[in-house]
Amino acid sequence: METRNITLSLPEEVLREAKVLAARRGTSVSALLAGALSELVERESGYAAARERSLAALGGGRDLGTGGEIRWGRDELHER
Numbered sequence: 001m002e003t004r005n006i007t008l009s010l011p012e013e014v015l016r017e018a019k020v021l022a023a024r025r026g027t028s029v030s031a032l033l034a035g036a037l038s039e040l041v042e043r044e045s046g047y048a049a050a051r052e053r054s055l056a057a058l059g060g061g062r063d064l065g066t067g068g069e070i071r072w073g074r075d076e077l078h079e080r
Contacts, residue, residue: 008033018032018033
């Protein structure tokens with residue numbers, strides 16, 4: 001995958017903490033941010049795909065074995 005450079009503005013304190021975190025993990029701030037962004041994109045696209053599958057399943061409905069016909073009336077259902 002081709003990579004591109006970007007410019008990112010962060011508050012000084014956030015950048016300082018990000019450098020410390022990256023050093024603890026033995027990586028760079030760039031790699032740390034790239035991993036976090038990749039995870040975010042993957043999670044969002046996974047959610048969108050799951051949502052689409054769910055909506056498609058709801059749109060199809062369930063087969064109740066009636067062939068789409070209602071063969072009973074209200075009175076039949078509520079007989080005592």
